[in-house]
Amino acid sequence: MKKLINDPEAVTTEAVEGFVLAHPDLVTQLDQLVVARVGGAVRGKVGLVSGGGSGHEPLHAGFVGVGMLDAAVPGAMFTSPTPDPIVAATRAADGGAGVLHIVKNYTGDVLNFETAAELADAEDIEVATVIVNDDVAVEDSLYTAGRRGVAGTVLVEKIAGAAAERGDDLAGVLAIAQRVNAGVRSMGVALSACTVPHAGKPSFELAENEIEIGIGIHGEPGRRRIPMASADEITDLLLDPVVEDLGLASGEHVLLLVNGMGGTPASELSIVYRHARRRLEEQGVVVDRSLVGNYVTSLEMQGASVTVLRLDDELTALYDAPVSTAALRWGL
Amino acid sequence: MKKLINDPEAVTTEAVEGFVLAHPDLVTQLDQLVVARVGGAVRGKVGLVSGGGSGHEPLHAGFVGVGMLDAAVPGAMFTSPTPDPIVAATRAADGGAGVLHIVKNYTGDVLNFETAAELADAEDIEVATVIVNDDVAVEDSLYTAGRRGVAGTVLVEKIAGAAAERGDDLAGVLAIAQRVNAGVRSMGVALSACTVPHAGKPSFELAENEIEIGIGIHGEPGRRRIPMASADEITDLLLDPVVEDLGLASGEHVLLLVNGMGGTPASELSIVYRHARRRLEEQGVVVDRSLVGNYVTSLEMQGASVTVLRLDDELTALYDAPVSTAALRWGL
Structure with a gap:
């Protein structure tokens, strides 16, 4: 294996660190492995959070910024992030109008985002969730019940992000995200x-x-x-x-x-x-x-x-x- | 060899065709293998032309547009374009204020751009040339006398492109390009x-x-x-x-x-x-x-x-x- 890495176990943390250093005008890193839009949550705007295993870059951290995600949660390589950093990201993205979780349809991601949504709810942050499942190749798969979420996720993030930016409420942003996923x-x-x-x-x-x-x-x-x-x-x-x-x-x-x-x-x-x-x-x-x-x-x-x-x-x-x-x- | 190609000999032409189809708001393709800024030369602005062997994408066609190149000349894979399409690109980029050729330091490129500049001169298009040679690895190399031109080329194209856009004359744009290459x-x-x-x-x-x-x-x-x-x-x-x-x-x-x-x-x-x-x-x-x-x-x-x-x-x-x-x- 030839790779431009140091410690195989530290790839994600070092890569996220480098990514944040390279884009100080766009993103900042929270305590945990969470990449958030610089300047924090936008008051009154629906927040958008996505995340999942690393190794799919630029997804998701590369889509944090104005008009798309408010925070991204990179898990370990090809491994779902745990609920804790997802909750931290949700908190960071919350401007008082609720937060949309954009989740690719993998069992681990769905489960961990679900738990995080419950934890956020306990903090009085309203969370809605869209599950992206655009891959027509197979029904059910390793790590997935139903269809997998793949490249269509970028379009859900872009278009729902624009809906949030124009001032749609949480139900409205969710509806747009669902319409993109359906199409x-x-x-x-x-x-x-x-x-x-x-x-x-x-x-x-x-x-x-x-x-x-x-x-x-x-x-x-x-x-x-x-x-x-x-x-x-x-x-x-x-x-x-x-x-x-x-x-x-x-x-x-x-x-x-x-x-x-x-x-x-x-x-x-x-x-x-x-x-x-x-x-x-x-x-x-x-x-x-x-x-x-x-x-x-x-x-x-x-x-x-x-x-x-x-x-x-x-x-x-x-x-x-x-x-x-x-x-x-x-x-x- | 596994590649997403059809005919190995047609890779460049098919790729350029696809590239132009995907970016109709930015670029258009001339008769020859030349990618030009949509809308044609900008009257009174110094034109910027670059080119070289294909296989280095997004260089150069990916940098055609407002604020960077006016035209790019993709050669065959890893092979300099011939003078003819370079002249066509120069013509397309000429808004009456002259054209800067940005040439990576490879013998074939230098020679063919030189010939093209002479041919353009015969058409009363004033051409200046900057040779990019940013690679410190080796002096002289396969295909090169002196140092090779590599990734620094993007910065020459970006910064000289901005100088042309703000209205610098040909000598001014050349001086900026040379300053970037020197640094x-x-x-x-x-x-x-x-x-x-x-x-x-x-x-x-x-x-x-x-x-x-x-x-x-x-x-x-x-x-x-x-x-x-x-x-x-x-x-x-x-x-x-x-x-x-x-x-x-x-x-x-x-x-x-x-x-x-x-x-x-x-x-x-x-x-x-x-x-x-x-x-x-x-x-x-x-x-x-x-x-x-x-x-x-x-x-x-x-x-x-x-x-x-x-x-x-x-x-x-x-x-x-x-x-x-x-x-x-x-x-x-």
Whole structure:
């Protein structure tokens, strides 16, 4: 294992420390492993908190800032954070209008955020929760009952963040988050596995000429392994189930997100995007907004995922609203 | 070789096509393989053109937009573009105030940009050229006489782009670009090699426990190969020669850029940043601005580079000026 790390057990704490040092205008670190928006909670604004195992950077700390999250809770590598730091983040994000927890659908995350919500409630902080489950690859999986939450999480965070910023109340922000989750689907592919530092070896094995379609962001098994194919063929295998599950019809407007798993050259993401966009357009679907890059990664895994979000005028406007975070920034 | 590509010979053209499709608000593609700022040249503004072999994305097309480049010329993978598309880009960038060519110091690039400048001159477009050579690792190298141009190029493009945007004339923009190049130094490390698609095999071999200090962005040999070490030790090996070559003194202000080579997890870049920043601060150097991410890559190579730019008030203000490109965006 060759990695730019010191102690395998200290990767998360050192990485968070470095991240916060690099972005003093955006974030600050609380006592616990919590990254919060600089300046503290915004009075009267619904607070947004997300978190989960580390190793998926820039998710979630990279999305803390104006227009997105108020606080993020990075767990250990690929491991849910415990309730304590989630409560601390919830407290930090609370401006008196309640807090939305954005939780990817993994058993540990769901459980720990649930406990944290109860603890916050005991402190008179109102918490609502949206569970993100956009991955169409499999029902149930390692660590998950139902569908997994993957790259669609970024869009929930962006759009719900904009709703909070414009002054929606907690029920309103929750409704927007749920609408995004209801309209977003993803599927991914792995060309190679990643190595969790404290494990020291790849989390699964792929043969020389083999790829895995429907991979999870922790290397959980996907739909099937197939021989290496062309980018266009692979893109079809990812996009088609997404489009089908969404029930997309000609004339609909969407956001297309091509997400890199961490070890994929930008040029390859552009090639996947190119084909996915063309295929959507051939079906009469209008690609109104696009995002191409590393947003929800799996350490240095090579691969990509394709995400489609059904847009309407309101969601488009919220997506376009100004945002200033380490990983997404425009209009500010 | 597992890559998300179709035809190995078509990687660059397909990737550029996808890139342009994804960013219609920022860029457009000319007839040739040229990516230009949408809306065309800005009347009276000095135009900025850069280019070079592909495989280093987001460099250069990812930096086309307001406040940075007016046009970029992606060559074939790791191969300089020929003079023709450089001339086309120069023409597209010319708003009547002349054009600055920003050229990384590789023999092919220098030669082809020189020829293009002569051809542009024959069309009465005034061209000035800055050669970027920030890599302190080696004097002379494969493809290079003198020092190589690497991640510092992004800072030349950003800061010179801001100078052009505020209305400096060609001599003024050139002087700013030269000042940035004079004050910026970089050095990189490879943990793994990358594979150029049409070559089909890794461009060099590293043993299981071996890394290369001072690597070039095309995998050119660096200073030496050493056994794998800790992130902090490796960071010292990159930062110390940079600081020494710059002659940095206590009390000076700098920008610190930790650049990923393409296949490095974000968490590892944060760990490198953390140590580099601390070490600079121990020496009394003030880190005023920071940039951490994949900016000048080498396909899927695992590794990173450390870049330090000496700042003064003017360069800091120009760096802070609004920019709107695919890979760097703030204030707009």
